[in-house]
Amino acid sequence: MTTLQDPAGLRALGATPDEARARLSKELDRLEAHLRTRQADWSRAQPGRDWSPAQDAEHIVLIDGSIARLLALLLSDRELTPTAQVPGVLKDGKRQAPPFTVPSAEGLAWDSWETRWAEHRAALESVAARVRETPGRTMWHPFFGELDALDWLRMLAGHVRGHRVALEQSAAAGV
Numbered sequence: 001m002t003t004l005q006d007p008a009g010l011r012a013l014g015a016t017p018d019e020a021r022a023r024l025s026k027e028l029d030r031l032e033a034h035l036r037t038r039q040a041d042w043s044r045a046q047p048g049r050d051w052s053p054a055q056d057a058e059h060i061v062l063i064d065g066s067i068a069r070l071l072a073l074l075l076s077d078r079e080l081t082p083t084a085q086v087p088g089v090l091k092d093g094k095r096q097a098p099p100f101t102v103p104s105a106e107g108l109a110w111d112s113w114e115t116r117w118a119e120h121r122a123a124l125e126s127v128a129a130r131v132r133e134t135p136g137r138t139m140w141h142p143f144f145g146e147l148d149a150l151d152w153l154r155m156l157a158g159h160v161r162g163h164r165v166a167l168e169q170s171a172a173a174g175v
Contacts, residue, residue, distance in 0.1 A: 004087065007144045010154035013161075017131050020153045024128060027160040028121055031060070034164055035113070038171070042110045046170030054107025056163050061108070061120045062101040067156055071127045074134050074149040088142030095143055128153055 014020025038053040045052050051059065073080065089096040108116055131153045138146040147155060 004145045005143055007147055007151050010151050013154040013157045017150055021128050024157040027157050031160050031164040034167055047173040049170055052107055055103035057113055058103035058107045059101055060163055064120055064124045067152055068124045068127045070139055071149050071152055074137050075130055083140050085140045
């Protein structure tokens with residue numbers, strides 16, 4: 001059984017919507033810069049990890065796309081339909097990706113990842129530009145529980161940061 005983490009910890013990723021947007025942008029910039037250095041091992045699973053940089057990039061695009069849609073819903077006047085509150089799965093202490101965000105065996109192709117990334121980033125930043133606190137309008141996160149739009153934005157920044165740090169560590173470990 002997964003114990004939910006306190007969403008208050010997400011505030012370190014931006015106290016205000018503007019700070020959270022800036023943090024997300026900074027983390028996306030840093031991850032992009034790192035990914036550009038990974039051509040030589042783009043398709044190889046990394047030391048201590050199950051995925052290659054290509055798969056990490058695809059997973060992030062998948063997660064960000066689903067959260068961008070969720071943010072748009074939270075920011076709208078549409079009725080929110082309650083969802084199952086299923087805790088996330090941990091394996092060896094690591095959060096496991098929901099099935100719909102698991103990357104393909106190949107991940108993103110090196111020669112087209114930057115185009116796909118730019119499209120995903122533009123869509124994400126477009127909805128992020130409108131994020132505000134949405135008290136009373138929340139959606140379930142499998143590791144944090146109920147989050148409003150601002151906390152989802154903060155969580156995104158932390159998610160991107162976590163993948164960047166893991167990729168940097170795998171690059172330092174070598175293959």
